[in-house]
């Protein structure tokens with residue numbers, strides 16, 4: 001029996017969700033959470049918020065608003081894991097264990113940190129200006145979020161892919177030192193979800209000050225839609241859909257038929273005022289029922305707090321046993337527990353597969369005997385899934401000349417096929 005696939009996503013609680021977050025993250029995530037055969041984790045990354053925000057009231061308010069948004073958009077806390085990062089004390093605990101296996105050089109390459117360094121360099125100030133250790137350590141905290149729940153897939157935007165790769169590297173380092181305890185996660189970037197332009201036509205983003213809040217009151221929503229930048233063509237003049245922010249936003253909410261109808265109206269010279277009215281009504285039709293739920297939730301923080309507490313309890317039921325396992329693995333143990341040592345030895349006496357990535361960007365694995373001697377080396381794979389699949393096939397006992405496996409590995413010098421087979425059998429039997 002294969003375990004269900006785990007998806008995990010965190011949302012930094014440093015702002016108010018806008019239409020771009022809804023279209024790009026909330027809506028697809030709520031939809032995905034209903035897929036059978038998956039286990040889904042959604043959490044409010046409030047420790048991450050502290051990296052950017054030093055106003056306590058804002059962190060609290062944002063946490064409330066974001067929690068209310070997810071619930072109003074239909075996330076069912078009974079069917080998913082929905083919790084607040086700071087309620088899971090195993091997260092900072094794991095962060096430290098991971099910190100101790102993370103190279104400083106790896107963190108030096110993180111985009112968020114490098115961007116600040118580049119900015120400082122350009123401004124001619126000290127490179128470490130405005131760089132807290134929190135910003136520098138951000139990828140390790142994020143790795144702990146992910147690895148603590150053995151998540152397989154992390155749905156993220158392109159800007160976060162590097163962090164997931166770092167989490168993978170960190171997990172691999174830990175496993176290499178202490179045994180196969182952690183699951184290597186992968187980024188899932190969905191290019192089919194809409195990237196929403198903001199009111200000025202650039203990507204909708206708080207840093208451009210062009211956002212439309214998701215649950216603004218109806219009248220404010222109308223005002224902000226009326227403020228979307230358009231060209232100067234007058235009523236009756238045909239309009240171009242290419243490069244029209246208004247059209248792109250409409251498309252993200254409307255059906256194909258509705259979108260085709262607006263395209264036609266553009267060609268026939270619909271006035272910008274009428275087009276904006278259409279957009280307003282279309283968005284409001286989708287948002288209004290959720291807005292009502294949102295308003296009720298935000299006005300009842302105690303209820304949200306209870307929901308989050310229940311979520312934390314559920315999440316900690318998974319986190320606590322793994323954390324105990326990891327602490328034991330690194331040697332943070334009950335001093336009276338000497339049986340642990342014997343068990344560890346037993347475990348270490350098994351052959352193992354090691355997956356890794358080379359500087360060429362390709363994925364590989366090695367097969368080592370119980371003493372760490374190289375038995376076989378794989379060829380290059382384009383994705384970690386492909387490498388993982390071959391390992392899974394080998395573990396299931398696929399003969400080495402099986403078409404799915406043949407040609408994917410080379411025995412190391414001096415290793416006989418029989419020795420390889422015996423090690424594989426020992427591993428499968430364990």
Ligand code: TRP
Nearest residue numbers: 008009010011012045048142145
């Ligand atoms: N850093 C992410 C962001 O800013 C939020 C986040 C924190 C996250 N921990 C995570 C996302 C774990 C995915 C998995 O968007």
